[in-house]
Amino acid sequence: MTEGIAQLVARNRQDLERALSTITSELLKEKGYLCFVDVFMKLGYLSKSDYENWRFKRVSPLERVLHVNLSRIHFIMKTVRRNSFNGHLEAIRKQLLAKE
Numbered sequence: 001m002t003e004g005i006a007q008l009v010a011r012n013r014q015d016l017e018r019a020l021s022t023i024t025s026e027l028l029k030e031k032g033y034l035c036f037v038d039v040f041m042k043l044g045y046l047s048k049s050d051y052e053n054w055r056f057k058r059v060s061p062l063e064r065v066l067h068v069n070l071s072r073i074h075f076i077m078k079t080v081r082r083n084s085f086n087g088h089l090e091a092i093r094k095q096l097l098a099k100e
Helices: 002-008 013-031 036-043 048-055 070-086
Strands: none
Touching (some): 036 048
């Protein structure tokens, strides 16, 4: 199902908003939380290998490996945040501490 969504999102912002609604619902059911990296992967804008390269600090920043322009990245993040706020989802920020 996600493959068809990736083709759809290139058209316009309304189509992208609909696709984001579907994708975020799927992710919430599947994982119980939302993460922007997962959203970009579901949209087809971030490959698994590029994600791994970023995750292991072989690539910095993440925007370099996203297959979409900064304007669209901003729109996606803004839309997901707005929909999360409207859906009364709670923002949780995890802080990872390195073990010494």
